[in-house]
Structure formats: C-alpha cells, structure tokens
Amino acid sequence: MREFNLTLSALHDQYASGELTPRNLVQQLIQNAHGYADYNLFIHLLTPTELEPYLSQLDQSEPNSLPLWGIPFVIKDNIDLANIPTTAACKEFSYVPSESATVVQQLIDAGAIPIAKANMDQFATGLVGTRSPYGVCHNAFDFEMISGGSSSGSAVSLALNLCSFSLGTDTAGSGRVPAAFNNLVGLKPSKGLLSTHGVVPAVRSQDVVSVFALNAQDAYSVFDVAAKFDEKDAFSRSENRLTSPAWPSQPVIGIPDRESLFFDGDSEAQKAFEHSVSTLKNLGYEIKSVPFQAWLDTAKLLYGGAWVAERYLAIQDFFETHENQMDPAVAKIIxxxxxxxxxxxxxxxxxxxxxxxxxQIIWENHGIDCFMTPTTPTIYSIEALQNDPIGLNSKLGTYTNFMNLLDYAAIAMPTGFRADTLPTGVTFFAPAGSDRQLMQLTDSLHKQFVENSGARFIDVPESNPAHFTNQQSIALAVVGAHLVGFPLNSQLLERGAKLLKTTKTAPKYQFFELPGGPILKPGLVKQANENEGQSIEVEVWAMPKEHLGSFLALIPSPLGLGKVELEDGSQVVGFICEPYGIEGATDISATGGWRNWMKQRKS
Structure with a gap:
C-alpha cells in the first residue's frame, strides 16, 4: 500500500513538479481503499468508468490551474453526486440523481475529484457511526471504538489517508464528533453558507454541509470555494450578509464553568480538556469561565423538542411504508x-x-470573543453503544446539539492523545459569520497541540496567517476624531466596525492639527526622510468592506485613505493627508498622538 501526503499544498507541489498526476493518484487511492474493506467506510466506491469524466477533464487543463485541481475528496452519502446512487444509508430509499448537489458541483468545477460516497448513520440520525445497514464504521485508531457519526465514513476515510478532504453534514454534531475521534479538523460552517441543495434533509432548518480536513488551511481552501450563495436553496445565506467579528490577535476565550462541565466519569477526557485550557493560558490567551447551563438546556431542544418533526417530514412518505426496514434506533427517534x-x-x-x-446576554456580559468546549464528553466502545444506542448517543451531543439552533459557526480541533492512545479535541465556536476567524485561530493553535493529523500521521503545517484572507472586512487605522471617545467614533460603530488594537505607526510620520472646523481634524503625512519622522498612536479597526465606500464618502479633503505603515512593519489602510493640506497647520508630532494632543490643548 503506497501512502501519500494528501494535504493540498503537498499535492500542488507534486503536481507542479510532474512527480504525480491525478490519474495515478486516484488509481492508487482506490487500490488502497480496498485494503480497508472491513472498516465499512464506503457505500459506493467509484469505478474507473465513473471516475473517467473527472480525470479526462483535468487532463485537458494545466496542473494547479484551478484551486482544487486534482484534489481527491469523499462525499457523505446523503449528498448527491450525479449518476451515483444516494442512499442516506438506507437501501430501500436509494435513488440516482441526475445532477450533483450544488456544493459538490462547486468543488468539481474547482478541480476536485470525487472518489466515493461514504457510509453514515442512517438518515444522518446519530453521532455514533453504528446505525447503518452497510456495517459499523470503525474508528481509525481503535477498531473496537466508535468512529463518531453521522458522518462516520467521511471522517475515517480521511483519517486513513484515502482522500484530501471530505464532506459531511452537521445538524447536531455530525461534522465535529467524528473529527474529534479521528484526529481531524472538522468545520461546521455558519448555517446557509454552504448550499444544502441536493442534500437529503435531516432537520432542514438546521442542516449544514460540513468539511473534514487534515488542517485548517485545507479546510479554508475548501470553504473558500464552496461558500457561495445558492438561489436554489431557500436556506442559503450570502457570507457578506453576515457580520464577521473583529478579534484581537489573541481573542478572549470563554469556557464552561466547572459546574457545567460533563465528562460522564471519563477522567482522561477531563484531563485532556484541562490541559487544553492550561496550554492556552501559557500561550497568553485570556480565558474566562462562563455559566454554561443555558447552552446545555438548549442542546436538549434538538431531540427533546419539536425539531424531531422535521426529521419525520423529510422522509414522511418513505417512513410510512418502510419503517420496519429502517435502523431500529433511527426509526424510534423519527x-x-x-x-x-x-x-x-x-x-x-x-x-x-x-x-x-x-x-446572548451572558456572552456579552462576559466580554468573550469565542467559546471553547470539549467536542464530546467522552468516547464509547461499539459494544457499549449497542447496549444503549439512544442514551449514549444523547450524551455525545452535550457540547454540539445547540450550535445550529443558536446560529454559531464551529470548528473541532485535535489537541492530542489520551493515555489509552485515543485522540481527543476541543471545539471553538462563535456567532454566525466567524468561520474564517475560527479557521485562522485553529491554524495558529493546531501545531501547538499535535504534530500530526489523521491516523497516518501527516504533518500539521506551520501556521500561515497569510492563507486566511478575510474577504469581509479590512483593517483601518484611525488617528483623530474617529478614536474611541471622540466625536466621529460613531461613524465606525454605525458601520459595524470593531476595534482590533491600539498601536503606533512606524517612526516615519509627521502629525498635524489641520486648520478649520468645527470638528478638529488631524493630518498624518509620511516623510521621505525617515530620520525626520515620529511614531504616532493609531487605533486599528476592522471595517466591513461593504461599508467602506459610505465611510470614505464622509472624509473631507485634504484627508483620504491610503497605506499606513505600523511599527511592526505591516501596512494597513488608514487616514493620510495630502501634503498641500498642512499649510497653516500646527505640527503636533512631538505629542505622539491625537489623544495626547487633546489633553495638552485643553491644559
């Protein structure tokens, strides 16, 4: 069995050098997949004939000419792939779609190659990976332990190095629980950002297409391709309609208070979470313990409340005639x-x-940017789960079931291995629209906890902030009346801008109070000779791009927006002054900033 480094960057490099072709790679991966038949990973592994159209299309284009050129992926079998049966892990329900789900087609159009439809908990009802007539899907690290569900085959096939990423769905935790149990990153995007057109519904109002990846950089690349508004999906949302939060370089992280933490008696799981908290503190993160019972109570609504009716509605006609042919636990729930x-x-x-x-009130009162919880309280053996299929499944959803009901984005991140060698992990979550920030946070932390991904131990890459371009907001430096506490600060707040940090410019600027009024205006001018400049205090704000134009319209001449160099050498958009504007102005450079000048001016 030949193994590959299937991360996106590694494949791009191998394709660019000519060392590997998509055709050769896929042929080997299919061969490798047959070696894992007893894991029950797949419901349908594509044949050479079924793969040929995708490979032929790539043959006609240049290597790496598309974002996901030649990248193999696996699809959970409740998501349509054209001309391949969709079963939702129920043979009697099977149908052959004529077109792919929107999200699948987007990935194919970006050059990705579908290689299999993955096993799953039937009708995406379960967090365990055992509720399938196609067999129990086994954990990549321990054959006797559950793999997590419902997106079990999608996760384990990635962990066993049979694809570069995989698609799951996540209504109650199905894209995060299997990630935790198989040493993977599991992205649960904000509801509606990845289209669910062509996905068999579970709880349609709460369903999300999720992404399993070996690292956050790969998850981001997939998300960037797939997060597009889809008119065919009534629940689709455009990313630019969501307000992405503005976090400082190290966000304030909330964790459940001690009274709310639940590990079902698993001391290894408890130690793992406590170690994660300790590690973050040592890295300089501010951690706040937050009363968490309101979230735990919300989690109970998904299965204990009326949302179960959506599961019934999704397959009502089929259920009425085939109930006895369904998995007993799934049939009982629905x-x-x-x-x-x-x-x-x-x-x-x-x-x-x-x-x-x-x-929301608790969140705001505690001043946190995002939450961190255990992904699951514990992990169970297949035998234990089969003895109590509904009770233990319910416990696994303790920290996951509330996410979509409360409209959060979330990402599961591996944090190491327990004494019994099983993987463990945490989940970060924040309000809808925070997807990109959560992935960047994960990228900055992943390698601090573990060196390798999956069960074939592919290296976690070094953190790469440049990979995570935030398409929704822009860093904006302000120097005068827009500072916190000053008259024009409201113009930032009204546009949803968030303060990122207070810092200084590089020592290359002169600073002036410009003539005129009634509101006093500053003028920042970069000097050609660095020896003549000063460092000037600025605030850097995250301004939603959609509002930058209306903000610019408020800026009077001779002021404008340009590049401002900060003391760390980085450049951001900021207020600058045309040189002609300083005629008759007062040079206030020596004060070091507008705030100091205003204090001096009043005295």
Whole structure:
C-alpha cells in the first residue's frame, strides 16, 4: 500500500513538479481503499468508468490551474453526486440523481475529484457511526471504538489517508464528533453558507454541509470555494450578509464553568480538556469561565423538542411504508415525531427564542470573543453503544446539539492523545459569520497541540496567517476624531466596525492639527526622510468592506485613505493627508498622538 501526503499544498507541489498526476493518484487511492474493506467506510466506491469524466477533464487543463485541481475528496452519502446512487444509508430509499448537489458541483468545477460516497448513520440520525445497514464504521485508531457519526465514513476515510478532504453534514454534531475521534479538523460552517441543495434533509432548518480536513488551511481552501450563495436553496445565506467579528490577535476565550462541565466519569477526557485550557493560558490567551447551563438546556431542544418533526417530514412518505426496514434506533427517534403537535412546535420556538436571548446576554456580559468546549464528553466502545444506542448517543451531543439552533459557526480541533492512545479535541465556536476567524485561530493553535493529523500521521503545517484572507472586512487605522471617545467614533460603530488594537505607526510620520472646523481634524503625512519622522498612536479597526465606500464618502479633503505603515512593519489602510493640506497647520508630532494632543490643548 503506497501512502501519500494528501494535504493540498503537498499535492500542488507534486503536481507542479510532474512527480504525480491525478490519474495515478486516484488509481492508487482506490487500490488502497480496498485494503480497508472491513472498516465499512464506503457505500459506493467509484469505478474507473465513473471516475473517467473527472480525470479526462483535468487532463485537458494545466496542473494547479484551478484551486482544487486534482484534489481527491469523499462525499457523505446523503449528498448527491450525479449518476451515483444516494442512499442516506438506507437501501430501500436509494435513488440516482441526475445532477450533483450544488456544493459538490462547486468543488468539481474547482478541480476536485470525487472518489466515493461514504457510509453514515442512517438518515444522518446519530453521532455514533453504528446505525447503518452497510456495517459499523470503525474508528481509525481503535477498531473496537466508535468512529463518531453521522458522518462516520467521511471522517475515517480521511483519517486513513484515502482522500484530501471530505464532506459531511452537521445538524447536531455530525461534522465535529467524528473529527474529534479521528484526529481531524472538522468545520461546521455558519448555517446557509454552504448550499444544502441536493442534500437529503435531516432537520432542514438546521442542516449544514460540513468539511473534514487534515488542517485548517485545507479546510479554508475548501470553504473558500464552496461558500457561495445558492438561489436554489431557500436556506442559503450570502457570507457578506453576515457580520464577521473583529478579534484581537489573541481573542478572549470563554469556557464552561466547572459546574457545567460533563465528562460522564471519563477522567482522561477531563484531563485532556484541562490541559487544553492550561496550554492556552501559557500561550497568553485570556480565558474566562462562563455559566454554561443555558447552552446545555438548549442542546436538549434538538431531540427533546419539536425539531424531531422535521426529521419525520423529510422522509414522511418513505417512513410510512418502510419503517420496519429502517435502523431500529433511527426509526424510534423519527417515529416519535408523530405524537408532536403544532402546540409543541410553538413551545419549542418560544423556548429557543428565550435561549437565544439568554445566551446572548451572558456572552456579552462576559466580554468573550469565542467559546471553547470539549467536542464530546467522552468516547464509547461499539459494544457499549449497542447496549444503549439512544442514551449514549444523547450524551455525545452535550457540547454540539445547540450550535445550529443558536446560529454559531464551529470548528473541532485535535489537541492530542489520551493515555489509552485515543485522540481527543476541543471545539471553538462563535456567532454566525466567524468561520474564517475560527479557521485562522485553529491554524495558529493546531501545531501547538499535535504534530500530526489523521491516523497516518501527516504533518500539521506551520501556521500561515497569510492563507486566511478575510474577504469581509479590512483593517483601518484611525488617528483623530474617529478614536474611541471622540466625536466621529460613531461613524465606525454605525458601520459595524470593531476595534482590533491600539498601536503606533512606524517612526516615519509627521502629525498635524489641520486648520478649520468645527470638528478638529488631524493630518498624518509620511516623510521621505525617515530620520525626520515620529511614531504616532493609531487605533486599528476592522471595517466591513461593504461599508467602506459610505465611510470614505464622509472624509473631507485634504484627508483620504491610503497605506499606513505600523511599527511592526505591516501596512494597513488608514487616514493620510495630502501634503498641500498642512499649510497653516500646527505640527503636533512631538505629542505622539491625537489623544495626547487633546489633553495638552485643553491644559
């Protein structure tokens, strides 16, 4: 069995050098996959004939001419791939779609190669990987332990180095639990950012297409291709309609208070989480313990409330005629919806509204940027799970079930291995629109915890901030009346801008109070001779790009926006002054900044 480094950067390099071709790679991966038949990874492994159209298309283009050129991926079998059966892990439900799901087509158009439809918990109902007529999907590290579900085959096939990334779905944790159990990054995007058109619904209002990757950089590359608005999907949302948060270089991280933490008696899991918290503190992160019961109560709504009715609605006609042919645990859960009423639905909606308000208040009062929790309380053996399939499954969703109900983005990150050699991990989450920041945070931390990804121990790359371009906001330096506490600061706040940091320019500037009014204006002018300049205090704000134009329209001549060099050598957009504007101005460079000048001016 020939092994490859299947990270996107490694494949791009091998393709560029001519060392490898997509055709040769896929041929070897299919051969490798047959060696893992007893893991029950796949429901349909594509044949050479089925693969040929994708390979032929790449043959006609230059290597790496597309973002995902030649990148092999696996698809959870509730997501359509044209002309390949979709079963949702139920043979009787099977159908052959004529077109691929929108998200799959986007990836193919970007050069990616689908190689298999993956095994899963039937109808995406489960967090365990054992509820499939195609066999139990086994953990990549321990054959006797659960792999996590419902996106079990998608995760384990990646962990066993059979693809570069894989697609899952995540309604209650199905894109995060298997990631934690198989040493992978699991991205659960904000609802609606990845289209669910062509996906068999579970709870349609809460369903999300998720991404398993070996590292956050790869997850980001896939997300960047797939996060596009889709008119065919009524639940689709455009990323630029969501306000991405502005975090400092080290966000303030909340964790559940001690009373809320639950590990089901698993001391190894508890030690692992405590070690993660300790590591972050040692890295300089501010960690705040937050009362977490409101989130735990919300998690119970997904299966204990009226949202189960959506699972029934998704397959109602099929369920009525095939209930006895379904997995017993899945049938029991979905069948419970028959007793629910419209009154139950409204009770659930009211309870969720209350939870959304309560959690938002707690979040804001504690001043945190994102949360970190264990991804799961523990892990179970296949035998234990089969003895209590619903009870143990419910416990696995302790830290995952509330995410979509409360409209969060989330990412599962590996944090190491327990004494029993099983992987463990945490999940970071924040309000919808924070996807890119969460991936960048994960990239900065991943290698601090583990050196390798998956079960074939592919190296985690060094953190690369430049890989994570934030397409929604721009760093903007302000120097005068827009500073916090000054008259024009409201122009930033009204446009959703967030303060990133207070810093200084490089020592290359002169600073002036310009003539005129009624609001006093500063003028920042870069000097040709560095020896004549000063470092001037600035605030750097994250300004949503969609509002930058309206903000620029408010800036009076001779001021404008240009590049401002900071003391660390980086450059950001900031206020600059045309040289002619300093005629009759007062040179205030020696004060070091507008705030100091205003204090001096009043005295």
């Amino acid at each position: 069948g419970g919806a028959k007793s629910l009423s419209a009154v139950d639905a409204y009770q659930g909606a009211y309870a969720l509204q209350q939870a959304q308000r309560a959690t």
